[in-house]
Amino acid sequence: MTETKSSNPASAEVWITGIGLATSLGEGLDAHWDALNQRRINVDEKSFAPHIVHPWAPINLDTQIPKKGDQRQMEAWQRIGTYAAGLALESAGIKGNKEILARMDMIVAAGGGERDLAVDSNILNLEAKGNSAPGFLNERLMNDLRPTLFLAQLSNLLAGNIAIVHGVTGSSRTFMGEEAAGVDAARIALARIAAGQSDIALIGGSQNGERKDLLVLYEFGGFNLKDKFVPVWARGKNGGFALGSGGAFLVIESRAHAEARGAKPYARLTNVVADMARRRHPGEVTSALEGLWSKLGKLADKGAIITGATGAEPATSEESAFLGAHPGFAVRATGTMFGHTMETQFPLGLALAALSLSRGALFPPNDPTGLEVEMSTPPTQIVVIGTGHWRGEGMALVEAIR
Template sequence: MTETKSSKPGSTEVWITGIGLATSLGEGLDTTWDALSQRRINVDEKNFAPYVVHPWAPVNFDIQIPKKGDQRQMEAWQRIGTYTAGLALDSAGIKGNNEILARMDMIVAAGGGERDLAVDTAIMQAAAKNNFAPGFLNERLMSDLRPTLFLAQLSNLLAGNIAIVHGVTGSSRTFMGEEGAGVDAARIALARIAAGQSDIALIGGSHNSERKEMLMLYQFDDFNLRDHFAPVWARSGKPGFALGSVGAFLVMESRAHAQTRGARPFARLTNVVADQARRKTPGEVTASLQSLWSKLGKLDDNGAIITGATGVEPVTSEELAFLRQHPDFAIRASGTAFGHNMEAQFILGLALAALSISRGALFPPNDPTALEVEMSKAPSQIVVAGAGHWRSEGMALVEAVK
C-alpha cells in the first residue's frame, strides 16, 4: 500500500458555498433532491445495448453558455462541465463578480476527451478499401478535425472554456486519473484554502456516458454493466458499472471570505484523504479504506456514508467488506441513481453530502438488498467514500457548520 495523502487542514475553516449539479436526473438542486426523494432513476438499456448507461437530461445550454460559437467548439463533456460550473457560480452568488472571479482558483478533474467517430470511421473505411495514399492521414486530420481537437480533446480545455465563458481567471489546474482525479481536486483545493494560499476555489468535473468508444474501451476489461439495470449493491451476480452523464462543481472558500461577502454555507469540508492500494492481493482495498477512515478525524456515532461504489468486482466486494465494519452508519451508493461518473464521481458525492446536510436529511435508500437503511435524524456529518474501478481510494468528511 502506498503512503496516504491528506489535505492536512490548517486552522482555516473551509465552507462549501456553491453547488452545481446537472445529471441524468435533471439540473439544479431542487430537481436533484426531488428525484432522490422519489427514488427516480433514468437509464437507457437500448441505445447502447448491451450496455446500460444513465443518459444526460437535456438542458438549455444558452442559459450558461450564451454564445453559440462557444458551444459549437466544445464536445459534450465540455458543454456539460462548463454549464454546470456556471450553476455552481450562480449557487454561490458570484456569477459575474469579476473581482472575485479574477482571483478564484480552479481545479478540474478531467478525462482525455472525446473522439470524433465520424472522422475515425471514414479513415478506417478508407484503410479497409486500401484507399490510403501517402499523406492521406495527415490531410484528413488537418481538414476534418476542429482546431480544439488533437485526435482526442485535450483534458485542460474544460478549464479553458470555463475561464472563457465564466471569467474564472485565477490559477488553474487540471488533474487526470479517473476517480482519483476528483479526490485530488478536492484534497488540493481544501489544503490551499486551509493553509491560507487561497480564499476561494471552483472545483469539479464532468462525464459523458453516451460515448461508444469509451464503452468499447471499458468492455475490453469487462467493466460495463450489461443487458439490464440493477442497483449497485444488487450486481454481485452480474457485476459492472453503468456509466452516467454528470456535471458536478463546487465553490469552496474560507469561512472569513464567505462571511465578508455575506455568503451562506451548505456545509463545511473538514478533511480529504487519498490512497492507492496496489490491489495485488485480496483485502488491500478494504485495508486502504479502513486506514483512510482512521485519518478523517472524530466521527459521530450513527452517521452516514455516501459512496461512489462502482459495481465492478472485486473492488465492490472489498468496499462492501469495509462498510460492514461500520454497521451504525447509513449507507448510500450514488451510482444507483446517477451511474458511474469517473472523474466527477467523488465530487458528486461531496455535492450530495453538502446538499443533504443543508436540507437536514439524508435522501432515502434505493437498494433491494437492505444494505441501505433509513436515517431518521438530520445528519451533522457525512463521510464521502470512493474506491476506483481499477485504482485509487479516497475519503472526505463533510460536516454541518456550527
Template sequence: MADAPRDAWITGIGIVSSLGEGADAHWQTLSAPGATANLSSFAPYIVHPLAPIELDKQIPKKGDQRQMEPWQRIGTYAAGLALESAGVKGNADILSRMDMIVAAGGGERDVATDAAILTSLPKAEKPDAFINERMMGDLRPTLFLAQLSNLLAGNISIVHGVTGSSRTFMGEEAAGVDAARIALARIVSGQSDIALFGGAHNAERQELLMLYEFGGYNLKDKFAPVWERGPKGGFALGSHGAFIVLESSDHARKRGAKPLAKLSAILSDRGNGKPGAVTDGLERMWDKLPPLTQDRLAVISGASGAEPTTTEERAFLSKHPAIPVRATGTHIGHGLEAQFSANLALAAIAVSHGKLFPPAGDAGVERVMEGPLAQAVVTGVGHWRGLGMALLEAA
C-alpha cells in the same frame, strides 16, 4: 504554516446529471427516486444520460457552445450553476483570484470520421498516407481543442471569467479526489481564500465505452442497483457535471455567504490493486477522519458497481453496520473524474437539509435513516486504482 488551520465551507454547488439540474432538483428526485438508466441508446451497454438542459442559461454565446464538445458543455454549465449558487457569478474581483482545479478525462472523438477511415483503409494502396490525408481533410480544428483535457478549465475561464489559477488533474476517479483535496489544502493553509473545483463526464460516447470494455467493466443488458450486480459486476457510465465553490469561513462571512456544509477532511491514497487493498485502505482513511458522531452520520458511497472494488468497499462498510449508506451510482451512474465531486455535492445537499434521502435496492446494504443528519462521509473508489474519502459536516 504558522497560522492555525482555517475552516473551509462549501458555499456553492452546481450539479447536472440524469436526475436533472441543480441542488433542489437533485434533492427532490433523490427523495422520490425513479429509474434514470437508459437501456436502449447504447445497447447492450447501460448508461445514465444527461437530463435535458438549456445551455443558453449558463453558456450564453452560441459561439462558445460550438467550440465545445458535450463533456465541456456539461462542465462549463455545472461550473456556472456553482458560481451562481455561491453568489459570485460575474463578480470579477472574486473570480480573478479564484482557484480552479478541474478533474478531466479526454475529449470526444469524431466516431463517424474514425469509422469512415477504418472502413476505407483495407482498400487503400498506402494505408499510412491514406490516414494522413483523411485526417488533414476531415478532422475539425475545434475538435482538437475539445480533446485537450485542460480545455474544460479553459472554457470555464472564458465563459465565466475564473482566472486566479487553472489546473487540470487527469487520472480517472483519483483525479476527482485529488482535485478536491488540493483545493481544500490550499484554503485550509491560507494559500487561497476561494476555489472552484469539480469535473465533468459525458457517458454517451462509444469510444469511452470502448476503453472500459477492454477491461470488461461496463454493465450490460440489465440494470440493477450497484450493490446487486452479481459477481462480475459492472458500472453504468453516467453523464454528469459537478462543481463546488469552497472558501474559507472568514472569506464567506465577510461577503455574507452562507455555508451549505463544512468540508472537514479529504484523504486520498493509491489502492494498489492487490486483494483487500480497497477494504484496508478505506479503513485506514476512516481512522484518520476527524471525530464522528455515530448516530448522525451517513456514508455517501461512490461505489461504481465494478468488481472486485465494489465487494471490497462493501466489506469495509460491513465493519460499520450502524451507519446508513447510499450508493449514488444507482441513481446517476458512474462518472469517473466527475464522480467524487458529484458525491460531495450530493452529500452537501443532504447535510444542508439535515436528513438523508431514502435507500435503494434490496441488497441489505442501504437502510432507512430516520434521525437527523449532521455528518456525511463520502467514499470514492477507482475502478482500477485510487481511493478517496471526505468528511462533510453541518456548518
C-alpha cells in the same frame, strides 16, 4: 500500499458555499432533492444496447452558456461541465462578480476528451478498403480534425471554457486519472485554502457517458454493465458500471472569505484523504479504506456515508466488506441513481453530502439488498467515499454547520 495523502487542514475553516449539479436527474438542487427523495432513476437500456447508460437530462444551455458560438465549439462533456460550473457560481452568489472571479482558483477533474467518431470511422473504412497511401493517416488527422483535437479533445479545454464563459481567471489546474482525479481536485483545493494560499476555489468535473468510444474502451476491460439495469449493490460478481452523463461543481472558500461577503454555507469541508492500494492481493482495497477512515478525524459512532461505488469487481465487493465493518452508518451509493460519472463521481458525492446536510436529512435508500438503510435523524457528518474501478481510493469528511 502507498503513503496516504491528506489535505492536512490547518487553522482555516473551509466552507462549501456553492453547488452546481446537472445530471441524468435534472439540473439544480431542488430538482435533484426531489428526484432523490422519489427514488427516481433515469436509465437508457436501448440506445447503446447491450450497454446501459444514464443519459443527461434535457436542459436549456442558453441559461448558463448564452453564446451559441461557445456552445458549438464545445463537445458534450464541455457543455455539461461549463453548465454545471455556472450553476455552482450562481449558487454561491458570485456569478458575474468580476473581482472575485478574477482571483478565483479552479481545479477540474477531466478525462481525455471526446474523439471525433466521424473521422475515426472514415479512416478505418478507407483502411479496410485498401485506400490508404503512404502518409494517409497523418494527412487525414491533420486535415480532418479540428485544431482543438489531438486524437481526442485536450483535457484542459473544460477549464478553458469555464474561464471564457464565466470569467474564472485565477490559477487553473486540470487533473487526469479517472476517479482519483476528482479526489485530488478536492484534496488539493482544500489544502490550499486551509493553508492560506487561496481564498476561494471552483472544483469539479463532468462526463458524457453517452459515447460509443468510451463504452468500447471500458468493454475491453470488462467493466460495463450490460443487458438490464440493476442497483449497484445487487450486481454481484459479474457486475459492472453503467456510465452516467453529468457535471458536478462546488465553490469552496475560507470561512473568513465567505463571512466577509455575507455568503451562507451549505456545509464544512473538513478533510480529504487519498490512497492508491496496489490491488495485487484480495483485501487491499478494504485495508486501504480502513486506513483512510482512521485519518479523517473524529467521527461519531453513527452517521452517513455517500459512496461512488462503481459496481465493478472486485473493488465493489471489497468496499462492501469495509462498509460491513461500520454498521452504524447509513450508506447511499450514487452509482445507482446517477450511473458512474468517473472523474465526476467524487465531486458528485461531495455535492450530495453538502446538500443533505443543508437540508437536515439524508435522502432515502434506493437498494433492494438491505445494505442501505433508512436514517431518521438529521446527519451532522457525512463521509464521502471514492473507490476507483481500477485504481485509487479517497475519502472526505463533510460536516454540518450549526
